Amino acid sequence: MMFPEKMIVLDQANHDEAADNGHPFPVASASVIANDAVDMEVLNAFEELQRDDGSDLIVELIDLYLLDAAERVSQIREASIATEWVLLKRAAHNLKGSSGNLGVRQVAEICQKLEWVDRHDSPTAVAALIQLLEYESAMASSSLLALRQRRLG
Amino acid sequence: MRILIAEDDAVSRRILETFLWKWGYEVTTTVNGEAAWDVMQRPNAPSLAILDIMMPGIDGLELCRRLRRSPSNVPPYIILLTANQGVREIVKGIEAGADDYLTKPYDRDELRVRVQVGARIIELQTKLSERVEQLEVALNHVKQLEGILPICSYCKKIRNDSNNWQHVESYVSDHSQAEFSHGICPSCYESTVKPQLESLRISESSESDFSN
Numbered sequence: 001m002m003f004p005e006k007m008i009v010l011d012q013a014n015h016d017e018a019a020d021n022g023h024p025f026p027v028a029s030a031s032v033i034a035n036d037a038v039d040m041e042v043l044n045a046f047e048e049l050q051r052d053d054g055s056d057l058i059v060e061l062i063d064l065y066l067l068d069a070a071e072r073v074s075q076i077r078e079a080s081i082a083t084e085w086v087l088l089k090r091a092a093h094n095l096k097g098s099s100g101n102l103g104v105r106q107v108a109e110i111c112q113k114l115e116w117v118d119r120h121d122s123p124t125a126v127a128a129l130i131q132l133l134e135y136e137s138a139m140a141s142s143s144l145l146a147l148r149q150r151r152l153g
Numbered sequence: 154m155r156i157l158i159a160e161d162d163a164v165s166r167r168i169l170e171t172f173l174w175k176w177g178y179e180v181t182t183t184v185n186g187e188a189a190w191d192v193m194q195r196p197n198a199p200s201l202a203i204l205d206i207m208m209p210g211i212d213g214l215e216l217c218r219r220l221r222r223s224p225s226n227v228p229p230y231i232i233l234l235t236a237n238q239g240v241r242e243i244v245k246g247i248e249a250g251a252d253d254y255l256t257k258p259y260d261r262d263e264l265r266v267r268v269q270v271g272a273r274i275i276e277l278q279t280k281l282s283e284r285v286e287q288l289e290v291a292l293n294h295v296k297q298l299e300g301i302l303p304i305c306s307y308c309k310k311i312r313n314d315s316n317n318w319q320h321v322e323s324y325v326s327d328h329s330q331a332e333f334s335h336g337i338c339p340s341c342y343e344s345t346v347k348p349q350l351e352s353l354r355i356s357e358s359s360e361s362d363f364s365n
Binding site: 046049057067100 | 162164165167168171172257
């Protein structure tokens with residue numbers, strides 16, 4: 001694995017809990033919450049936009065992001081296997097946008113690099129970049145899920 | 154003021170919608186260019202549109218071109234959202250008919266003031282359009298009073314478009330914004346009114362003599 005120092009082991013119980021809740025990513029432990037995958041200041045800035053109807057915009061944005069990110073990462077993986085660079089770039093572009101909006105900076109940065117990928121790049125380098133994307137995306141999703149749970153009490 | 158958002162990314166769309174709602178705008182959201190085009194074809198379509206350049210199907214640039222080709226008294230103010238800071242994409246956007254652009258990720262205050270500029274331009278265009286409409290109506294009245302009018306040499310009635318003879322006062326009132334107040338000119342006073350008054354006075358004086 002390329003990034004052993006960053007890797008976390010997610011236990012089966014967390015996996016099962018996440019699956020029961022219908023989320024594509026496992027719930028994070030406290031140590032994972034502390035990672036720098038998500039810039040919480042960016043998310044906290046949305047507090048001032050909350051409506052008075054009892055809904056939670058931040059939870060809503062997290063839900064939208066988690067659904068979207070899982071699909072985009074999958075699209076990027078499939079497009080790289082099929083060497084469909086236009087599709088890969090489009091999915092990376094979209095994921096970059098939504099990640100940037102929520103302060104998921106590492107994912108946004110990797111997506112920016114993926115936007116420049118083309119047929120001249122070595123397949124190994126592209127695969128490594130996608131592997132990094134999947135890792136950072138999982139980290140960010142864990143943090144976001146933890147925040148979501150905290151907000152819902 | 155109503156604003157259309159065309160953005161395929163759900164997170165960006167929700168954030169943009171929330172900002173605009175918070176600032177007091179009425180927002181319509183669409184997830185692609187086709188849906189946005191449909192909304193803009195409806196009567197009372199939004200007057201300002203924020204379009205993401207990169208969308209599947211009809212993209213922001215093509216949508217912009219279509220909106221500019223479709224006739225409108227007050228054309229929508231269009232802000233393009235671009236992820237690319239390159240000059241070429243911005244030039245392409247403006248050439249396609251956009252009024253302004255914002256580069257993602259945008260600053261919320263920058264978004265707010267750019268939307269305000271758009272709202273000001275739309276207000277000016279709307280006022281201008283209303284004035285033009287008023288002028289066209291006035292001009293139409295003026296045109297209706299031009300040309301040859303058949304008028305009776307004796308009673309001075311005018312033959313109108315329905316081939317009826319109409320008093321000159323009512324004809325002019327119907328075909329312009331002029332209204333008449335009635336008075337007597339000095340010449341008519343001397344030639345018509347004064348003799349009539351004189352005659353009346355004589356008549357009254359005779360009646361008085363007769364009764365005495």
